[in-house]
Amino acid sequence: MWKIALAFAVFAAIALFVIFKAGDQVDMSGEKHGVEASQAPAAGASAAGPVPTASATKP
Numbered sequence: 001m002w003k004i005a006l007a008f009a010v011f012a013a014i015a016l017f018v019i020f021k022a023g024d025q026v027d028m029s030g031e032k033h034g035v036e037a038s039q040a041p042a043a044g045a046s047a048a049g050p051v052p053t054a055s056a057t058k059p
Contacts, residue, residue: 019026
């Protein structure tokens with residue numbers, strides 16, 4: 001039983017350390033959808049076009 005209490009105390013100490021270190025930069029609001037999402041769209045492979053390949057023939 002004392003091991004569970006010790007593990008909880010260690011976990012809580014680490015969690016508090018991380019929260020205090022991050023300050024006001026922690027976003028706890030969950031997933032973002034729609035306009036408020038701040039991620040840039042990923043570049044699609046089809047947008048880049050075909051990739052030229054080296055020819056296997058010898059001169």
